[in-house]
Amino acid sequence: MVRIVVLDGYCLNPGDLSWGGFGGITDNVIIYDRTPQELVIERAQNADIIILNKVTIDKEIIDALPKLKYIGVLATGYNVVNCEYAKKKGIIVTNIPAYSTESVVQHIFGLIIEIASGIGWHSAGVKNGDWGRSPDFCYYKKDIIELCGKTLGIVGMGKIGQRLKDVALAFGMKVLANNRDKTGEGDGYKYVGLDELFQESDIISLNCPLNKENEGIINTKTIALMKPSTILINASRGGLINESDLAAALNSGRIRAAGLDVLSTEPPTSGNPLLSARNTVITPHIAWATKEARTRLMDIAVANVKAFLAGKPVNIVNK
Secondary structure, X not given: OOOEEEOOOOOOOOOOOOOHHHHOOOOOEEEOOOOOHHHHHHXXXXXXXXXXXXXXXXXXXXXXXXXXXXXXXXXXXXXXXXXXXXXXXXXXXXXXXXXXXXXXXXHHHHHHHHHHHOHHHHHHHHHOOOOOOOOOOOOOOOOOOOOOOXXXXXXXXXXXXXXXXXXXXXXXXXXXXXXXXXXXXXXXXXXXXXXXXXXXXXXXXXOOOOOOOOOOOXXXXXXXXXXXXXXXXXXXXXXXXXXHHHHHHXXXXXXXXXXXXXXXXXXOOOOOHHHHOOOEEEOOOOOOOOHHHHHHHHHHHHHHHHHHHOOOOOOEOOO
């Protein structure tokens, strides 16, 4: 009988979804809310299939799991798995593509609008009595920005980047895009080099996967290209940003603000400089986590396993 072990299922399903789809595949399913790294080998020892989100699967762990045939990552990003070594060992690795596009785009614009309009900030002020003490019918203690006419620079034009472009155009924004070596114009936007994107954009959104080439792409050098009024948004991977450099830029007023849903270490350590940096809005990696998106993720994860067991695997990331 096929044995499936879910190593860290809580963030996908804190109790409002069902694991029944996996139970329909086999009766031998074990689900852990969380697995410390030192217990991965013990818990996955007899598994044919492991399902995970942020647990790291390296060469040592793969070598210690001789029965393992399949690794299903409960996310679009799969850098937690040594995919090349898994391939050498004949282990298929799959991911979950395109399940959270609408939710992530919604969250990105939530960060943008919070920074541009200060909705939460002003609401807190009202509740603290600031409006009641105002001599005027309204009060505002920081600039409010109109998005129409502003330029949004999108780094990474996958499904999320494409959808983000559509929403930006609906707001009346101009769009610049960067996606590896692509050039020319698309539907309502044009491709430019990174330097031009950093120089010309009023708002920059990072929507690319993390790799060796773009790690720390936001740093003192690239920030120096940006306008002082720039707003930086990151709902992709924390490692795209040199956090000390960004914190210094925010604290000095070199750029206007940052809206972040991801950090380099999650949960963050108390020493992360962005936690105390000026003009930041930080959310706890929840852009993907609407119930609708998580339901789609669960359904795709089950379908991936079924396709693998039927001999027709899909969404393979280590072909």
